[in-house]
Amino acid sequence: MTTLPLPVLDETNSAYWQAGETGSLRILRCQSCRAWIHPPTAVCPDCLSFEVAPEAVSGRATVAAFTINYQKWVPDMEVPFALAIVELDDAPGIRLTTRLVDIAPDEVRCGLATEVVFEHVEDVWLPLFRPTQGAK
Template sequence: MNAPIRILPELTPENTPFWTGGERGELMIAHCDACDHAIHPPELICPVCLSRSVTPRAAAGTGVIHSYTVNYQPWLPNLQVPYALAVVDLDGEPGVRLTAQMQGIDPESVAIGQKVRVAFVQVEDVWIPEFHRIDG
C-alpha cells in the first residue's frame, strides 16, 4: 500500500528549527532570550515582552497527554484508520501543548495522563513529531 499523502508545512524563518530539529532527534521550541517565555507555535517576536531575541532550544521531548481524539475517517488517500491524535503538555515547557499522532499503541488504549516521548518521521524536508507511550 502507498504512503498517505501528507500536507506539509511551509518552512519559514520562525518555524524551520521546529520542523527540521527531528533530523537530530530534537524537538525544538522557541524561547524568548529576554523573559524565557516558551513560544509555540514559534514566532519571531515574544508575545509576552515583545523582544525580538528569540532562540529555538531543544525540549526534553517528553510530556503527558492532556487530551486526545481517535479518528476513524480516512481524510486522505491511503490513510490508515483508526489513529489517535494527542494534545501533550510538554515537560519543562510551561504552557506549551503539542498536538501529534500517537504511534505504537492501539488508538483505543490512549488515555489522558499517559506519559509520552516524541519521535520523528521524515517526509521530504520536514521531520514530523509523533508520540509514543512511555511504559512504566
C-alpha cells in the same frame, strides 16, 4: 500518512519542523524573559522581544486531550489513529497537536506519559509521540 499536506517552512518555524534532524525536539524560547513560544513566532508574545531562539527540550510530554480519528482523509490513510494534544514536561504551558504512535487507539488515556519520535518526510521531521518506553 505521508500524503497529507506538509508544513511550509519559513525562517521562524524551520527550527521546529527540522529539529528531528538533530534528534531532539526544539521549541522557540524568548532569550529576554525565558518564556517558551509555540506555535513559532518571530516576536515573544509576553515581552515583545525579537530575541527568540530554539532550545532543545527532553521530548517528554503528557497527553492532555485526544480524539480517535476513523475518517480516511486521503485514500491511503491508515485508520483509526489517535490525534492528541500533549503538554511538554519541561516547557510548561506548551502544548503540541500531534499523532500518537506505537499504541492501540483504545489504550490512549489523558495523563499518558509519552516521548517524541520523528517521522521524516521530505524536508520536515514530524514530531509524533509514543508511550514512554518502560512506562504506560
